[in-house]
Structure formats: C-alpha cells, structure tokens
Amino acid sequence: MITLAIDASTYEGDACVIVDGRVVAESAVAMKGLHDERLMPAVADVLDEAGLTTDAIDRIVCGAGPGSFTSLRIAGAIAKGIATGAHRPLFSVPSMALIVGGPDVPEGRYLAAIDALRGECYVSLYDRDASGRTDELEPARIVHAEEVAHIAESYGAHVISPTRSPNSIVARPRASAVVHLERMLAARGPVDVASWEPSYGRLAEAQVRWESTHGKPLPAG
Amino acid sequence: MRVLGIETSCDETSAAVLDGAGDDVSLRSLVILSQDVHRIFGGVVPEIASRAHLTAVVPVTERALADAGAAPIDAVAVTNAPGLVGALLVGVSYAKAFAYARGVPVIGVHHMEGHLFATALEHPAAVPPFIALLVSGGHTLLLDVEAWGRYRLLGRTRDDAAGEAFDKVAKLLGLPYPGGPHVERLAAANESGRFRFARPMLRRDQSPGDSDFYDVSFSGLKTAVLNAVKSADDAERGPIARAFQDSLIDTLVEKTARAVARRHRSRVVLGGGVACNATLVAAMRERFAPRGVEVFAPSARLATDNAAMMARAGLFRLEQGERSPLDLNAFASQPIPGLVSA
Numbered sequence: 001m002i003t004l005a006i007d008a009s010t011y012e013g014d015a016c017v018i019v020d021g022r023v024v025a026e027s028a029v030a031m032k033g034l035h036d037e038r039l040m041p042a043v044a045d046v047l048d049e050a051g052l053t054t055d056a057i058d059r060i061v062c063g064a065g066p067g068s069f070t071s072l073r074i075a076g077a078i079a080k081g082i083a084t085g086a087h088r089p090l091f092s093v094p095s096m097a098l099i100v101g102g103p104d105v106p107e108g109r110y111l112a113a114i115d116a117l118r119g120e121c122y123v124s125l126y127d128r129d130a131s132g133r134t135d136e137l138e139p140a141r142i143v144h145a146e147e148v149a150h151i152a153e154s155y156g157a158h159v160i161s162p163t164r165s166p167n168s169i170v171a172r173p174r175a176s177a178v179v180h181l182e183r184m185l186a187a188r189g190p191v192d193v194a195s196w197e198p199s200y201g202r203l204a205e206a207q208v209r210w211e212s213t214h215g216k217p218l219p220a221g
Numbered sequence: 222m223r224v225l226g227i228e229t230s231c232d233e234t235s236a237a238v239l240d241g242a243g244d245d246v247s248l249r250s251l252v253i254l255s256q257d258v259h260r261i262f263g264g265v266v267p268e269i270a271s272r273a274h275l276t277a278v279v280p281v282t283e284r285a286l287a288d289a290g291a292a293p294i295d296a297v298a299v300t301n302a303p304g305l306v307g308a309l310l311v312g313v314s315y316a317k318a319f320a321y322a323r324g325v326p327v328i329g330v331h332h333m334e335g336h337l338f339a340t341a342l343e344h345p346a347a348v349p350p351f352i353a354l355l356v357s358g359g360h361t362l363l364l365d366v367e368a369w370g371r372y373r374l375l376g377r378t379r380d381d382a383a384g385e386a387f388d389k390v391a392k393l394l395g396l397p398y399p400g401g402p403h404v405e406r407l408a409a410a411n412e413s414g415r416f417r418f419a420r421p422m423l424r425r426d427q428s429p430g431d432s433d434f435y436d437v438s439f440s441g442l443k444t445a446v447l448n449a450v451k452s453a454d455d456a457e458r459g460p461i462a463r464a465f466q467d468s469l470i471d472t473l474v475e476k477t478a479r480a481v482a483r484r485h486r487s488r489v490v491l492g493g494g495v496a497c498n499a500t501l502v503a504a505m506r507e508r509f510a511p512r513g514v515e516v517f518a519p520s521a522r523l524a525t526d527n528a529a530m531m532a533r534a535g536l537f538r539l540e541q542g543e544r545s546p547l548d549l550n551a552f553a554s555q556p557i558p559g560l561v562s563a
Contacts, residue, residue: 036548040317054322074314081318194279204268
C-alpha cells in the first residue's frame with residue numbers, strides 16, 4: 001500500500017510518502033509570506049525521493065483541518081488534483097490527529113490545540129497507544145484560548161499544540177502521522193473527491209454577519 | 222495540442238478544452254459554474270468564493286473533459302493573476318497537481334491576456350493587429366495589440382472599472398447586483414435628454430501626449446449619478462440610468478476611436494463582462510462602420526470570465542515554449558506579459 005499524505009492546516013505544510021506502513025520520504029514547507037507556492041513542489045520532491053510517480057500511489061490522504069483557510073484549500077486542491085489526475089481515492093483525516101500521531105509523541109491522552117485566532121483555539125481529544133495508534137475521542141470544537149489547560153486537565157490529558165505554551169508539548173501536524181491512523185482511515189473510508197472540503201472550523205465572516213442579521217442560514221448556491 | 226483551461230479568479234468556476242495550433246483552434250468544451258450566492262451580498266465575498274471553487278473545480282473540470290471526448294490532454298493552462306488570491310489559488314493548486322499527475326506541463330496565464338484571445342474563438346478575423354477595449358468589473362484597459370504577446374497599454378481607468386461603475390450605479394438606482402444588465406435594460410426603456418452627465422476625462426483640447434488622452438475615470442460620473450438620484454423622484458431613475466450609460470459609452474467609444482486613429486488599426490476587439498452590453502457594441506459599430514473599421518465582440522459566454530479564453534491564451538504561451546514551474550503561485554495583480562511601453 002502506497003500512500004501520499006499531505007497537510008497544510010497551519011502555516012507549515014507537509015507532504016510524505018508511506019510505503020507499507022513505513023515513511024520513505026517527508027518534506028515540510030512554509031505556507032505563508034512566500035513569492036512561490038511550495039507545497040506542490042514538496043509533493044513532487046517526496047515522490048521523486050521515493051522513486052515513484054503518481055501512477056504508483058494507491059491513495060491520497062489529506063489533512064482536513066481545521067486551521068488556516070487558504071493553506072487548507074491549497075492542500076485540498078492539490079489532493080483533489082492528484083486524486084482526479086491519477087484516478088486514485090482520496091481520504092481525509094483531522095489535522096489534529098496528525099499532531100498526536102506524529103513521530104516522537106509518547107503514549108497518552110492528548111488535547112490537541114490549534115490557534116483559531118481572535119483568542120480562540122480549536123481543540124480535539126485523542127488517545128495514542130504504545131504502538132503509536134491514534135484514535136479521536138472527541139472531534140474538534142472551538143474554545144477560548146485560556147480554557148485549553150483547564151479542559152485538558154478535566155480530561156486528564158496533555159495539551160499538544162504547534163504553538164508553544166506553558167505545560168504543553170510542542171508538535172505540528174505531520175503528514176507521516178498517517179502511519180498511525182489506519183483504523184481511523186478504515187472507519188472513515190474514502191471521501192467524494194468532488195464535494196469534499198476541509199473542516200474550516202469557522203464560517204466566512206460575511207456569512208456569519210448575514211446569518212446573524214437575517215436569523216437563517218445563507219442560501220446555498 | 223489539446224489544452225485544458227481552468228479559471229477561478231473571481232466568482233466563476235470554469236474549465237474548457239480546446240484543440241489547435243496557432244490561430245487554427247477548435248473549442249471542444251466549455252463549462253462555467255457561476256456562484257449566485259454573491260448576489261445576496263451585492264458583491265463577491267472572497268472567502269465564500271474560494272470555498273465554492275474548491276467544491277466546484279472537480280465536477281466542472283471532469284464535465285469539460287468528458288464533453289471534449291476521449292483524447293488525452295497535452296497541457297493545462299490556469300489563470301494565476303490577477304484576481305482574488307484565495308480564489309486563484311484553488312485553480313492554480315488543482316491545475317498544477319492535475320497536470321503533474323497526468324505528466325503534462327502546466328502554464329500560468331494572465332486573466333486579461335485571456336480576454337484578449339476570447340473573441341478570436343468565435344470570430345477568426347479578430348486577430349492582431351487590433352485595438353482592444355477590455356471592460357469588466359475589475360478592469361478597464363485600452364490596448365494596442367500589435368501581435369499576440371505584444372501589447373501596448375494605451376489607457377486604463379484611474380479609479381472605478383466600467384463594470385464597477387455599472388454595479389455602483391445600479392445600487393444607487395435600487396437595482397440588483399450584478400448591475401450591468403439591469404442598468405442597460407432600464408436605460409434602453411428611456412429616452413436620453415432628461416438628464417445629461419459630463420463625459421469624464423474627455424475634452425477636445427486633449428492631445429496624444431497628455432496622460433489623460435486615453436485614460437478614463439468613472440468615479441466622478443458615479444458621484445454625479447448619486448447627486449441626481451438624491452434630487453430626483455423615483456420616476457426619474459430610468460432617465461438617470463440612460464444618461465449614465467450614454468456618458469459611459471460615449472467616453473469609451475471616443476477613447477477607442479482615438480486609439481484606432483492614432484494607431485492606424487482597422488479592427489476593434491471588445492472583451493470583459495461589459496462587452497455584453499449590446500448598446501456599447503452597437504455604439505462602437507455605429508461609430509466605426511463608416512470608417513471601415515470592424516468591431517468584434519464575444520458572445521456573453523466568452524465575454525465574461527471563462528476557461529476557454531485561458532486555454533487559448535495558454536496555447537499561445539505553450540507554443541512560445543513557455544512552461545510554469547510547480548511552484549507557480551497566484552497574484553492579486555500583475556502586469557500583462559508582453560506589455561511594451563507606450
């Protein structure tokens with residue numbers, strides 16, 4: 001089984017190739033403030049390093065957020081482009097699972113946290129066992145940043161986050177964490193490539209304002 | 222060469238396939254999905270547009286490929302500037318990955334260069350040299366197209382684009398967004414003469430060396446409409462719409478006529494959403510027909526944002542030997558490639 005995994009939920013993007021449960025190539029790139037777009041070159045680089053073309057891939061796995069809107073869309077559009085260009089299935093996993101499932105994270109219960117801006121964080125609860133297998137216990141929700149430590153304590157969980165804060169483990173989403181997410185991938189199954197979109201975590205600001213003014217959801221279309 | 226074009230610069234998700242070489246081109250398919258949701262907001266909301274592109278880009282592209290038939294594509298052309306960066310990035314990222322997976326080159330194409338090629342897809346004689354007037358919601362450009370890839374910028378708007386002026390005036394007149402068709406309809410139902418607005422940046426004493434000889438400006442015209450609306454009753458909105466459109470069209474026709482005369486061109490090519498305005502096209506034809514100057518305007522489908530024109534401009538760039546690297550990015554603004562100084 002050959003997997004191409006990518007994630008760009010934070011300001012850092014990640015691409016890796018996994019062959020039969022073993023990470024054979026991985027590359028991280030900055031997603032912000034650059035003149036060029038580097039995630040696609042990183043995808044090509046990891047495939048080159050693995051000595052593979054997209055024809056050899058069995059599936060694509062994309063980090064589904066929440067996180068930075070634009071970065072999520074770049075990763076999502078690349079994942080869709082390869083999935084449709086090479087006729088391969090697309091899977092998605094929560095980006096916070098890619099934090100807890102990453103290398104060098106010890107066994108334990110974790111409250112993964114990602115900055116949601118405006119003094120808020122996305123948090124999600126995970127268990128990671130001795131083999132590294134990572135399972136989601138509670139899906140992502142948005143909370144005040146100052147509540148994160150307290151919420152983690154109430155679960156008996158460690159805080160793990162790309163952002164440095166007291167008593168938290170610093171770790172960013174890693175595409176290679178997909179090696180520890182097989183159970184989750186089997187349970188979720190492939191997504192519909194056309195209609196799939198990341199979990200942005202928030203609605204567009206204009207939509208929030210419109211819905212609050214009109215007291216109803218924005219019509220689709 | 223068979224080129225897949227992808228366009229996501231604003232609120233249309235579009236894909237197209239064309240076959241061809243040089244100016245001998247056949248459009249095989251064109252799919253355009255317009256995002257109606259922005260009408261509610263009276264303008265395009267970038268984040269909503271970007272999200273919609275991500276869920277539209279695959280079905281739109283697959284439909285275009287299916288409509289074009291089984292032959293494999295040789296390259297992918299994608300709009301990478303100018304436009305809404307978040308929206309452009311969806312098309313650019315998807316196009317790069319799709320091309321990579323298919324083992325074909327990708328070429329980033331300037332949206333306004335696409336508009337220059339749009340009319341030639343329907344009118345084989347709409348080829349250089351010609352004077353181009355590109356009028357849309359985001360741009361108003363007057364160019365001398367000496368050859369494909371060789372463009373002399375003569376004039377541009379100093380403030381609002383022509384389409385933007387239509388949208389803003391529509392709002393002042395209580396008409397829906399996008400305003401162009403509504404203002405045109407209301408103007409057509411009314412006689413001119415009740416109101417008259419000055420023709421902006423248009424004076425007899427201007428000479429070709431003047432910086433405003435070809436440039437236009439619609440912000441003052443919009444303010445004049447605002448003042449007229451304030452002091453008029455509802456029944457006078459029709460005559461105001463007519464006076465506004467007369468002023469805008471007169472200005473565009475006159476500036477284009479200056480370009481035709483000074484650059485000695487025998488063809489005028491219109492492009493952009495405002496080229497859907499039949500009154501503008503008729504006024505251009507009326508002005509230029511006695512001089513033997515042909516006026517070409519694309520159909521509405523090719524005047525507004527579409528991927529067919531991007532595929533056509535991409536074909537030209539590919540035939541020049543150009544290819545984009547995998548780190549191709551999207552840019553909100555960028556000069557048209559091949560621009561020569563006036």
